[in-house]
Amino acid sequence: MTDTTPSRSCAGGSAPVERIVVVTTSFPRTADDAAGHFVEAQAQALASQGHDVHVICAGGTWRQTPEQRGKITIHWAGGGGLFTWPGALSRLREAPWRAVELLSYAAGVRWRLKKLGPVQRAEAHWLVPSAWPLLAACDVPLTVVAHGADVRLLCSLPRALRRHIVDHLLGREANFRFVAQDLERQLLDRLDPHQAAAVARRSKVQPCPLTIPAASKPSAATRAATRRALGCPASAPLAVVVGRLVVDKRVDLAIRGTAQMPTPPHLAVIGGGPLRTTLQQLAQRLGVAATFVGQRPRSECLAAIAAADVLVHCSAVEAAPSVIREARAYGIAVVATPSGDVGRWAEQDPQIVTAAPNPPAIAAALQAVLERRNPAPRLQNDPTRGTNPSC
Secondary structure, three states, X not given: OOOOOOOEEOOOOOOEEOEEEEEEOOOXXXXXXXXXXXXXXXXXXXXXXXXXXXXXXXXXXXXXXXXXXXXEEEEEOEOOOOOOOOOHHHHHHHOHHHHHHHHHHHHHHHHHHHHHOOOOEEEEEOHHHXXXXXXXXXXXXXXXXXXXXXXXHHHHOOHHHHHHHXXXXXXXXXXXXXXXXXXXXXXXXXXXXXXXXHHHHOEEEOOOOOOOOXXXXXXXXXXXXXXXXXXOOOOOOEEEEEOOOOHHHOHXXXXXXXXXXXXXXXXXXXXXXXXXXXXXXXXXXXXXXXXXXXXXOHHHHHHHHHHOOEEEEOOOOOOOXXXXXXXXXXXXXXXXXXXXXXXXXXXXXXXXXXXOOXXXXXXXXXXXXXXXXXXXXXXXXXXXXXXXXOO
């Protein structure tokens, strides 16, 4: 894909304006969709630098008219039956026939790339399938952003296939950006020494930017109204869990830990997924006062976090959890089990309290946090944030 488009200069700078294509399996279907919001934030940050940014993403149909959102152009490529809430792997386990959606999406991406025409740069969110195989034939400088599930998938592949994929990306002189140090370590540990050294030379660690509107404490009236909507009595503290209700999120730990507290908070669980009924039954059996509100728009998720006394995050696998970063932007304390870079964040931020993944430890950490209320916001020098807003 050779480009003949003349370059222009970014406003106020010397860097040339580039036509950039971003390929991703996760992207907000609407402006208030929580899925892949960090990918949109990254794309908008690139566009704010003056670049002409086009996002090819799962959802919609191949023939759908491109959509303008902010400063970026969105090209839907199908595959929405697989790449949607609560995640591709969960949906495949639920209905294996959905694998055919991957073929549909791959064809849609190829068609969109052809229709888009020449670009000067490509950015792939998720090593597999975005960087390989979807952008395998796009012969322009490539940046690969690794988020977590893609690294775990690549590490689980047969050694020969893993070596082939990494060799292909190195042959393309791709640059790698990991959203967490732990992800980079996981991949390097599974590569042959020469591949690991080559990837390390071309990689950096940097969380993607987050768009968090009005990152400040809500008014007392707004906070009270949100807490009432979540079923929290006026006299009770509020603990919030936000995420997909799947096995890896370990929401059951939050419920079991809350049940072991002498004076438990009200627990609001925001998110949908196959385990919702099972988790509701668990809360009822243990006598935990819990409100399950289902999947909600991102603005409502953020409002719930901002109105909480503590966020509980027990995920087993997330590398750089956006929900923890959002909670800290609002000044909300966090109790989390250590995964990915969460332990490193906790070393620098005393309002992120890590606990072993067992109910007594979760209960003790929650009790400690609730006994010291009103933590200070962490809006500057935040260890959970990247240093470059364009990620």
